[in-house]
Amino acid sequence: MTINRGSEWKKWNFHVHTKGTNKNDQFSSSTMDEFFHTFFKSAYQNNISAIGITDYFSIDRYLDTIKYVSEIDEKLNPINQEKLFDDSEVDYIKNIYIFPNVELRISPTTKKGKFINLHFLFNPDKIDLLENEFFNKLSNIDGYLMNYKSICDYGKFLNPSLQEEQFYKYGIDNYNLEFGKIKNLVESNKFLRDNSLIAISSKSNDGVSGLKDYYEEFETESGALLGTIKSIYKKSHIIFSNTDSDKQYFLGDKTSVGEVISHTGSLKPCVVGCDSHTESTLFNRFTWIKSELNFEGLRQICFEPEQRVKIQNEKPDFKEDKVIIDKVKFHSPNNIFYRDDIYLHPNLNVIIGGKSSGKSILLYSIAKTLLPEPSILKNDNNEEKYNLKSIDPNFNFEITTKAGISQKMDRDIEENSIIPDLKYIPQSYLVKLAEPELNKKGRPLNKLIRDLIKEDDEYKIKYEYFIKNVKQDDKDRQTLIDTYFELIDNRKNIENDLRTKSNKTVLETNIASNSKKVEELNKAEGLDKEQLEKYKHIQDKKILLQQVTADWKTDYENTQNLLSQLNHFTDSLIETRNNTLENLKLLSIKEYYTDKLNVIDLLKNRLSELSEELNIKTDGDKKYFSLENPFKHKLDELKREKKILEKEIQPFQKNNEIQKQISLLNKSITDDKKLLNEIDILSKKLIDNSTLITNCYNSIFELYEKTYNEYENIIEELKDRTIELEKDRLKIDGIAQYNFPKLYKNLYEISDGRKASYRNYPDLIDEYKKATDETKFEEIKSQIKTIFDDIINDNYSLLQRINKKHAIEVLLDDYFFDYWKITYKDDKLGEMSTGKASFVILMLIIGLSKSKSPILIDQPEDNLDNRSITKDLVYYLKNKKLERQIIVVTHNANIVVNSDAENIIVANQKGQNNMESTSIYKFDYINGAMENTFPINKSETNLLKSMGIREHIAEIVEGGKEAFKKREEKYGF
Structure with a gap:
């Protein structure tokens, strides 16, 4: 055969x-x-x-x-x-x-x-x-x-x-x-x-x-x-x-x-x-x-x-055998479909035929057999484009690669595709992608471009690292917002505590008055001047001891909190390190940094040890540290000093009545001094808290700018991936954009509609702004700061059920995205006709795709004018077929002839045209080169065998004869 x-x-x-x-x-x-x-x-x-x-x-x-x-x-x-x-x-x-x-x-x-x-x-x-x-x-x-x-x-x-x-x-x-x-x-x-x-x-x-x-x-x-x-x-x-x-x-x-x-x-x-x-x-x-x-x-x-x-030694147009479809075959026991092998060329294969001739079914069958993701095989109503089993209940389809590997459409779900990364572009798919862009929505196309850029493993890793950074920014932003509102709550608590404390002047006056009374009572006790001085010195030491004991308690609580936060931080560090090292490809690099970054584990262990040291055990009414630590040592020292002072003060306490009065006055003095100390501490805390709030505020907006810079950086890093397209006069410019509509929607949903505070910021929040409108980061950041301040200061009216923290979370959410602006021959994609935009998207899909697997396209000429087909699409297919196998369904003669298709597959459905055929198949196919030519043989009753491929093209495809003439005239032949 x-x-x-x-x-x-x-x-x-x-x-x-x-x-x-x-x-x-x-x-x-x-x-x-x-x-x-x-x-x-x-x-x-x-x-x-x-x-x-x-x-x-x-x-x-x-x-x-x-x-x-x-x-x-x-x-x-x-x-x-x-x-x-x-x-x-x-x-x-x-x-x-x-x-x-x-x-x-x-x-x-x-x-x-x-x-x-x-x-x-x-x-x-x-x-x-x-x-x-x-x-x-x-x-x-x-x-x-x-x-x-x-x-x-x-x-x-x-x-x-x-x-x-x-x-x-x-x-x-x-x-x-x-x-x-x-x-x-x-x-x-x-x-x-x-x-x-x-x-x-x-x-x-x-x-x-x-x-x-x-x-x-x-x-x-x-x-x-x-x-x-x-x-x-x-x-x-x-x-x-x-x-x-x-x-x-x-x-x-x-x-x-x-x-x-x-x-x-x-x-x-x-x-x-x-x-x-x-x-x-x-x-x-x-x-x-x-x-x-x-x-x-x-x-x-x-x-x-x-x-x-x-003129060269090696065979031209080299492609790997594993990504070339060598032949396909319908399995149709009832002869609904042609049952012999249909061989494909490694370059450009064009499928032609009359209406409902089975040309798109052939392309669809190839796609359905190989594509692991079935969504593109379905219509808008989520039904399959072709219910092949309804045409032939015993239908199956088989594909064999040039490497000799075969696969059927009906197979075990565990069996992976032999060419999983081929591209299938069904009829109208390009138009659907183009329309959102023309309507300034652009999201599906933007995702498509991003996914195509990521087909290169090097750039995929870069993008995944960017995503990891942005997600970490999201976590850090949430942590900062939590911290900010914790600080706000702390400030309120400090201010409330200060309000409960006595007046500082009153306390100082009372301390002076009570101290004088103690001195007089001590004189009444019969103590001489030297004894009074010594007794007063012991009393001051006792008051100081009480203050130090209070400081010990405060330091203990703060140290516990610090160790808890550091433990949490190191857990996050370890997770980030492990995830990154896991993705490193080179073993020597992975081993080096695994060894060097073990210091994080040492830090984690040290922090755990320090936390364990501060644990207090309980034995009945008795509480104690089970491990040695500075707090235990200091507490033991304070207890010893307390016993010494209690012993030293006993000789001066003879008159019980006077001592009771002195004790009460000393307690009052101690309490007042403690209150004074607490006021000083609270006042300092209030100052420190205000500083922390300011610092946290600044950190929030530093992180906000860092997130924006992540988008700027990834766009710069991915730029090289798009440069190759410029040889086809196709240019892709990455831009860090801001999703204005999403911000408007989210703020609108939490705002009090009666006051509509969001209307006070028309440069940022406007229902008519588009996601593709110009993004000026500094202006956006300034407006976000203004709204932030207004929310905190009650100058922005929220719904009653919405708290300020949630509103700030909504405001500071990551509304940035990487947007890919496309121009072809200096025309912007959004300003092109639907047909031309569709062609540009086709160029993107083919040009950006890193895969060398086949491309299946169903009627790419839809909505394109003849000039765009002959000048753009034909030229593009003619050159890209040298890089990848292409299979195209078309009814346009210029695509068939002037793209110099190596293999033309002619499809026919019996009874769908005026010329009857004695073929035993309802859906019949024949293939060959366009130079396969012989005039119609009227004695041959099988329609597809009755004429050459060239004659089929001239008869089936509108303008076929003229296309051949133009091709022969193109170079002056």
Whole structure:
């Protein structure tokens, strides 16, 4: 069975001589059989698929070659009588496309005195007409017949002094034709124009470059020669040359397409052949041609000289086998669907057909079989686009990759897709993506661009790190807001405590008064001056001890709180460290920082130990520290001092009544001093609290700016990912934007509508502002601060059920987002037509996608005008197919023809058009190259087999015939 994938890359040898060639025959084989055995063995080993059998002024060697191939099954080794070729070699050789290459010499001569080599490559299907339409007509215009006797006569005429056996060689070496006569013959002979291609040598010794050298030396005297050079080029279709200079010039890369067409008539492909005259050089040079193996396929290189011809060793358009769909197959036991394999080309496959012909079903089946995420396969109502089981209850579909891996649509849910990251763009999908952007919403498209940027692992890691930072900012912001309102509550508590304390002046007056009374009572106790001084000193120490004990208690509580917060902080640090280290790819890097950052674990352990030290145990009524720590030591010291003071004061306490009075007064003094100390502490706390509130406020807005900078930074880091698109004049500018509508909505929902405080900030809060409106961070930050202050100071009216803390959380939420502004050819996406915007989105999907897996597109031309299709879409598909396999459903002739689709799949549903078909399938398919052409065969009742692929295109696709004409005219052919 012949496998047809359309226009495939094959090795062609355009110029090879065989034994018995009319000139310079250096082949050493003793017989023709021996020669052709060597010839075809070499072709087989070098994987040559097409051969131009070349001879001077003759096709006799071509006929010899064809005859040998026709008898190849019967060829035996004369020594052992075994077959010369095995079965695989025979099959291969019989499928080699062999065509005649007639080499002529034309005048004028080059600077080196050589005639120019000109080749006619003929359609072998018309070989029986060549004698009359070509050779006889050449003889008529020159007077010499193209045969042995005529050439001998010509040699004898030129040099009669030669020996008889030398006349033929001399005649061949010197026989030439004026190019003007050949030009007239071709222009007057439709057969030659339709069935031959002219190839001209570009070498300097026997090619047109030799004429150019001659012209450049005698430019002032050779105006007619320049006309001859242009005339030769304009009548030629192909250039024999492998120089980079020629390849660049004839493709318009060196100057311009217009200039080349002006000077040479058309862009031209450059090809090479081995030009062998000995066995040792057979097939040592070749040209890669992308076409079917026929004359029409060869003609395609003239229409697409850049992409259909490559002179290089390796096969062009390399793609990994694992990401190429090699073939697909419907499993349809009831013959609802075509059941044979449908082969695909690694480049561009186009599916055409009439209405409801099954073209979109084929594309959908590929997508459904491979896509792991099914959402894009469904309509807006969440139903599948095609209920294939309702068409055929036993329906299944199978895909096989170039790597030989197969997968069916119906399979176990655990079986992952063999090509999970292909792109499927269903009909109208691009329009739906474009419309939100045109309506200034833009969120789905923005997410799409972001997801495409993240397809590159390097940039995905960067974006994930950014997200982690932003989420940490969210947590830190919440912590700061919690702290801020805790500080506000603390301030209220301190102020309330201060209000409950006595007046400071009253306390100081009372202390002085009571101290004087104590002094008088002590005198009444009979204490002398020295005793009074000592007693007073002990009393002061006792009061100080009470104050120190109070300070000990305060310090203990504060230290406990500090250790608790630090423990919480280190827990967060450890989590962040572990998550980051887990994502590091390089083992050496991970091990280094795992070791170095163990210091966090040491800190955590130390904090846990310190917290444990401060735990107080209880034993009945007794409380005690079980572990040694500074607080325990200090408490023990205070207890000892208290016992000492109580012992020291006993001798001075003789009169119980007086001592009771002194004790009461001392207690009052102690209490008043304690109150004074508490007032001082509260006043200091109030000052410190105000400082903390201010610092926390500043930290909140420093973090607010940090969050914004995270967006600025990630946009800068992702910029490189979009630069490559600029070669297609597509530009993506990342911008840190602010979601004004979301802020308006959220504040509106918590605000008292009667007072509508949100209306006081029109530059920030406005129901008509869009998420894509200009974002000026400093202005936004200033407005946010103003609203913040107004909420705290009761100048912003909230709903009764909404507290200030919640309002601040809403206000300070992260409303920033990374927005990707798109321009194409200096037009902004939001200002384009829906159709053009759809095309730009298609460019984004393909251009940004890092994957090399296939792209499936259903009718990308929808809503595009013809100019956008021919100028933009066709050009884009034509270049992108070199990077990824593309499968397109279309009804536009320009996409089919001018994007030079390698493989055209024609779909037909029986009964859907005026032409009936005897195919056994309801949904039928056929595929092939656009150069596959033959007129409608009225005796063939199977519609798809009744005409060539080219004829199907012309009949099915509107404007098909015109598209072919435009393609052939594009480069002046």
